[in-house]
Amino acid sequence: MRLMVARCSIDYSGRLTTHLAEATRLLMLKADGTFMVWSDHGSQSVKPLNWMTPPTVIEEEPGRLLVRKRSGDDRLDIALHEVLSDVTHEMAPVDLPDAGHALSKDGVETHLQELLAEQPHWCGEGFRLVRREWATDIGPVDLMCRDAAGCWIAVEIKRVAGIEAVEQLTRYLQRIQLDPELGDCRGVLAAQVIKPQARVLAGARGIACVDIDLAVLRGEREPDLRLFAA
Numbered sequence: 284m285r286l287m288v289a290r291c292s293i294d295y296s297g298r299l300t301t302h303l304a305e306a307t308r309l310l311m312l313k314a315d316g317t318f319m320v321w322s323d324h325g326s327q328s329v330k331p332l333n334w335m336t337p338p339t340v341i342e343e344e345p346g347r348l349l350v351r352k353r354s355g356d357d358r359l360d361i362a363l364h365e366v367l368s369d370v371t372h373e374m375a376p377v378d379l380p381d382a383g384h385a386l387s388k389d390g391v392e393t394h395l396q397e398l399l400a401e402q403p404h405w406c407g408e409g410f411r412l413v414r415r416e417w418a419t420d421i422g423p424v425d426l427m428c429r430d431a432a433g434c435w436i437a438v439e440i441k442r443v444a445g446i447e448a449v450e451q452l453t454r455y456l457q458r459i460q461l462d463p464e465l466g467d468c469r470g471v472l473a474a475q476v477i478k479p480q481a482r483v484l485a486g487a488r489g490i491a492c493v494d495i496d497l498a499v500l501r502g503e504r505e506p507d508l509r510l511f512a513a
Contacts, residue, residue, distance in 0.1 A: 392425075
């Protein structure tokens with residue numbers, strides 16, 4: 284990857300015409316032919332000011348870079364008024380095992396489901412797991428449990444639960460309750476974050492909401508103590 288910091292002005296032509304006046308910007312040239320122009324100010328600091336996806340042709344001459352599509356009329360003409368930095372870094376190909384290209388996500392719904400399947404009591408007192416991914420004809424419920432009285436409970440697990448999560452669980456319950464043996468099945472929505480509107484809708488539909496603490500599930504800390512009035 285080549286990173287160039289330069290005072291430059293940039294003209295784009297193709298589907299439309301744009302002009303960036305002279306300013307200091309970061310020019311990024313990736314090995315696959317991707318080209319991006321970055322600013323360090325305002326909202327444009329989190330997305331490129333201009334870019335071109337591969338396949339591209341990059342032509343360079345003193346004081347100028349030309350980036351164009353291999354086919355089509357799209358082109359970026361960069362006038363380099365002063366180059367402040369120009370460095371190239373070798374990046375490991377993404378197919379190497381140690382390249383570190385894969386994003387490792389922590390606390391996603393799959394992890395929550397696995398932990399709650401092992402500790403279903405966090406979804407409700409006396410809950411025991413019957414099956415993960417309980418099939419319905421419109422999709423699987425994350426956990427199907429029974430409580431201490433033997434009643435059925437469908438548990439839907441989310442990292443962040445909004446109104447759509449309540450709607451999803453409602454649909455599952457409607458399908459599950461068509462089976463006479465599961466007609467009394469009730470729902471539990473378990474999530475790390477439950478939005479206020481979701482709580483209101485869930486309460487109106489008889490669905491219980493359970494807040495999940497990932498650190499507690501993992502045994503990394505003790506659950507908060509709760510005091511109950513006699």
